[in-house]
Amino acid sequence: MPGHHPARSRRPTERKGDVRERAILDTCEALLAQKGHDAITVGDIAEGAGITRGALYFYFGSKQEVVTALVARTVEHLWERSRATAKTDEPRQAIAAAMQRTVELWNEHGPVMRTAIDLSLTVPEIGELWSHTADLFTEAITAVLERAGVQAGTEPDQASAMARALCWMIERTFYHASQEAREKLQKASSTCEHIWLTSAGLTA
Structure with missing residues (x-):
């Protein structure tokens, strides 16, 4: 798929030991509870996970991929x-x-x-x-x-x-x-x- 980063196709079980990816997912879950899906941005998730937007895109290509x-x-x-x-x-x-x-x-x-x-x-x-x-x-x-x-x-x-x-x-x-x-x-x-x-x- 054009532009598809290999890291995005990993299954969740392959990410369990990765602290950064876990932080991204944990942050997304907390934001869903606080703000709801529509109000969340990639920037919100990155900030909550303590990383830059660019770093987040290394793991996920979009908010939808994180969710x-x-x-x-x-x-x-x-x-x-x-x-x-x-x-x-x-x-x-x-x-x-x-x-x-x-x-x-x-x-x-x-x-x-x-x-x-x-x-x-x-x-x-x-x-x-x-x-x-x-x-x-x-x-x-x-x-x-x-x-x-x-x-x-x-x-x-x-x-x-x-x-x-x-x-x-x-x-x-x-x-x-x-x-x-x-x-x-x-x-x-x-x-x-x-x-x-x-x-x-x-x-x-």
Whole structure:
């Protein structure tokens, strides 16, 4: 790609030991919480990271590339949590643990996750990351529903279809709750947990 710097194509896992890149991403996350995506400039990120704009461009070609790398770093945490959910054997415990981890993630990375959702339709790289994240969570929810006795399959009353609907319901519910106050996240979690338990036939 013309003008594409090799450093920009590195995966986030290759940058973990690089203090400067980590500082850029940490600064971007802090600025998302303080100012929101639209108000942030490359200069803001560089200043917060303690480097010049030129130094920042050695690592990232634009603000969008910084945000995309930050989303990639954040969804790695999401993927780890989804795998943990899928491995918990007892359905009630799995659901409770999954919802508590969801609250923790939105508390820790809410601004990044809202930004990922907002940009997922217009930035292909972010859209792909977020879609893959949703697929992993859907798989984890499907596994929990099937362990609870819901029939496997893609029909409306079967585990896979129910899991996809639950996944997107949880995403949208937490998105709105996180815009209001952190206290709302716990209430959102309790509601989503109740719906998930009801879907799994575990409320009796």
